[in-house]
Amino acid sequence: MREVVIISGKGGTGKTSLAASFAYLEGSNALVSDCDVDAANMHLLLDANFRSKEDFFSGDLAVIDEDICINCGKCDEVCRFDAIDVIDDQHRVDFISCEGCWYCSRVCPTEAISMVKQKAGDLFVSDIKNGSKMVHAKLGFAAENSGKLVAKVKQEAKILALKEDKAFVITDGSPGIGCPVISSLSGANLVVLVTEATVSGLHDLKRVHKLVKTFSYESVCIINKYDLNEEMSQKIEIFLEKEGIKLVAKLPYDDTFTKALALAQPIVEYSSDGELSTLVKESWEKIKTIIEENDK
């Protein structure tokens, strides 16, 4: 089993549309995991049926028992997150600010503060339209630790892929450079960097690639909307060459992306013979060849 993780520092570059297309092309050979848990979208393109659901707990929340509390203010004194408010002469916890560090509950002289497990989100396993399965999640409100939920999604996907003897896990990664994306990358056999020919596309590509390099993952790149700004596209290509990153596709600025999206279909399903689809298919073949060569 080989894992391909598709990421892009910047949002809106077409990462999810491409990841869903690869999954669609590979059919039942590939298990899909959506690690963009903060704003998960891939289930829309793959017609996920939310077959099973599991609660995901992460972190704790302080709760003050007002019958025992003597309002001494000790909790407020030690809290570094400004999470204790005094409302109507009663100390209360602001659940959005509480980090769940337990400090208040440890110093409370009357043991009025207990810590309760906080639900961070839901984890789903779904059947999808190409005959395979996907693992995905929905982060709960004001939940932190999306890095932990990402790790959980990946772990579930891996277990399921091994059990069902899948050739690939295709992972739609998180944006940014922080905890969730670091979690998304773990264990990747190949990272696909999706960027666009814009100044921010190049800027964010450089930053996220530095991160990928730090963890020594091999990466390839797809430049989307290359004809929007061919000069910028060339700058990106020069950067890729310097860093030894293979360019697997240059995709044109094409309405097909949006039209397919509006019908909730991967590009390769929407117009399977179109020019864009042909380029996407070729890029997936190239990615598979690179993985095969690395295995030798």
Added chain:
Amino acid sequence: MKITIASGKGGTGKTTISTNLVSYLSTLKQSVVLADLDVEEPNSALFLRGDLEKEQVSYKMIPKWEEADCTFCGECADVCNFNAIVALSDEIIVYPELCHSCYACSELCPTDSLPMTSERIGEIKAFTSDGFSFIEGRLDLGQEMAVPLIAQTIDYVDENFKNHIKIFDAPPGTSCPVIEASRGSDYVILVTESTPFGLNDLKLAVETMRVLNQKFGVIINRYGIGDNGVETYCADENIEIITKVKNDREVAKLYSKGELIYPKIGHFRDSLDEIVTFIGGLKCEK
């Protein structure tokens, strides 16, 4: 007046709206400042040419082990709920990237062997441009937690720009970073696009704003592509649509080069006018 520009989905045009809006407001002789709070991937400075005025390093506090008086009692590791401390029989190891700076280990240590020290997490840069200022928070690579830097960047802006209209360019998503960027604001503008992805993420963002009890409205960007799902949703939920920005390849081209849009594209400037009028209305309400 503080306005946060946010969006559930990435790439909907948050930064395009923020940077053009702040520049346009300055041409209307308004005192205005922009803060880029997308500290993982800050991009505003690519579109707003400015001179670096001030630069400061941003820190978070972490415990630093001092061996001399340590009795290896293990209390520090016991009280840390983030697994950031491992207590061995002859060494205490701190993992700074897991530390939430709660101070519990440091202040509950019986021998004061874990004093808090500062560790660099990123930097805050202040630029001045033609008639306005902009501030950027930039998280160091390898740092996992964006929230402390977002909070510090907001504090910087609050302290230095008391009477300005403050525009905050928020990070994408709906979790902690965007909550931090939204909760102190007078109003949040959610930028979305009319696609199933845009709608899905808009709903998540709306849910978040409602729990925060935050006033908000919507801008539909790239209007004309996709479907009418977002409009129907906004009508059903009684959410105000502040403006619809037309889909236009020329806008995308200017963006790709790092140029501002409104000086060259009339319909884009018309949309900015609608936003400016809307903000004016908010000021009257205050």
